[in-house]
Amino acid sequence: MNIYLDLFLTFARIGVCTFGGGIAMLPILQREVVDKKGWATGEELTDYYAIGQCTPGIIAVNLATFIGHKLKGALGGILATIGVVFPSVVIITLIAAFLRSFAEIPAVQHALTGINACVLALIAFSVHKLAKSTLKDIWCWLIFAVVLVCSFVFGLSPVTLVVAAGLSGWLIRRLTKGRKAGDRA
Amino acid sequence: MMFLQLFWEFFKVGLFAVGGGLATIPFLESMGSATGWFTPADLTTMIAVSESTPGPIGVNMATYVGFQVGSIPGAVIATLGLITPSVIVILIISGFLQKFRQSxxxxxxxxxxxxxxxxxxxxxxxxxxxxxxxxxxxxxxxxxxxxxxxxxxxxxxxxxxxxxxxxxxxxxxxxxxxxxxxxxxxx
Known part of the structure; x- marks a missing residue:
């Protein structure tokens, strides 16, 4: 298949399967983009999420642009992004035109409650998978623990935490590099 | 003219709402009161629909508001407005990343x-x-x-x-x- 068409269709499929915000997209991305297509690695997804939390716009859109651009430049980025928003435009337009009371239908509400529980399980599974590839040593675990507490308990802004973590990574590498070289000698 | 305004309003949301789709809600609240395009009650319905349908919530919200204001062209234009700033920013960052990946x-x-x-x-x-x-x-x-x-x-x-x-x-x-x-x- 033409790669541009493939990008559009894959991201349209990701858009259809996403219920909730950008984080609900992670399990589908892992499945479609990492496992099936091999367009990005798990590490790259975490890079994109980190940057997406600090840059303008919706994370889901940022991720699509990143992966599309990595594969096929600016046009790839634009096509992947249009792909991910395409289902929303169609579905929401239909609902807004014909079924404004959609969200009040009891069956929809019950289904959504079930879906939310499922999405939670999928997210937990994905985070577990991500952690295996990103938490490689004690320093990584330390950064993980501090950021988790600062974000979840103290509600610190992701921008602050991402900048601080980037700086810490740079510092840790600088400080530990000399020791490693010494070990070898 | 209205479509231009619609694009511009959502361009601003896309530019200033940092983070997930729910970060767009405060911007939409002030957009509703400034333009009169929708009431706070409409917004509540839109959030409910956006959360209960497939697709990223932020995009769903933009499409819904756009449709309310200008039917199908409105839905498309609002969504394009929302994604334009982030596409530009990410294309630039992604370009830099690929250039300096070896660093x-x-x-x-x-x-x-x-x-x-x-x-x-x-x-x-x-x-x-x-x-x-x-x-x-x-x-x-x-x-x-x-x-x-x-x-x-x-x-x-x-x-x-x-x-x-x-x-x-x-x-x-x-x-x-x-x-x-x-x-x-x-x-």
Whole structure:
């Protein structure tokens, strides 16, 4: 298949399967983009999420642009992004035109409650998978623990935490590099 | 002219709403009162629909507001307005990243970023967990109540994913089954 068409269709499929915000997209991305297509690695997804939390716009859109651009430049980025928003435009337009009371239908509400529980399980599974590839040593675990507490308990802004973590990574590498070289000698 | 304004209003939302789709809500609130395109009650309906349909919430909201203002062209233009700033910014950043990927400094920065990013995703997941599994202030004696049927459903899906044969299934299969379970058991 033409790669541009493939990008559009894959991201349209990701858009259809996403219920909730950008984080609900992670399990589908892992499945479609990492496992099936091999367009990005798990590490790259975490890079994109980190940057997406600090840059303008919706994370889901940022991720699509990143992966599309990595594969096929600016046009790839634009096509992947249009792909991910395409289902929303169609579905929401239909609902807004014909079924404004959609969200009040009891069956929809019950289904959504079930879906939310499922999405939670999928997210937990994905985070577990991500952690295996990103938490490689004690320093990584330390950064993980501090950021988790600062974000979840103290509600610190992701921008602050991402900048601080980037700086810490740079510092840790600088400080530990000399020791490693010494070990070898 | 109205379409131009619609594009511009959503361009601003896309430019200033940093983070997830829910970060757009405060911007939409002020847009509604400034333009008169929709009332706070309309916005509540839009949020409910956006959360209960497939697609990123932020995009759903833009499409809904756009449709309300200018029918199908409005829906398309509002959505394009929302995504334009982030596409431009990310294309620039992504270009830089590919250029400097070999750099030791960039590599060291990402060494620290990845665990932080995993933690931010985990924290967002914990917020979802609180949202889904815990109801606050349902009775006077209990400050909060845990919804056990949903805990069981969540655990069941998680364990099912762990089984090799089932773990290969597409996530949408689990989503579909959970939706059915929700309807059958009136969750």
């Amino acid at each position: 030791k400094t960039v590599d060291s920065v990402f060494y620290g970023l990845r665990p932080a990013s995993t933690a931010l995703i985990a924290a967002a997941g914990l917020k979802v967990a609180l949202d889904v599994l815990v109801t606050v202030g349902s009775t006077q004696t209990h400050a909060f109540a845990i919804s056990w049927p949903l805990v069981i459903l969540t655990a069941a899906v998680f364990l099912a994913m762990k089984i090799k044969a089932l773990g290969k299934l597409h996530p949408i299969v689990f989503i579909g089954i959970s939706a059915l379970a929700g309807i059958l058991f009136k969750l």
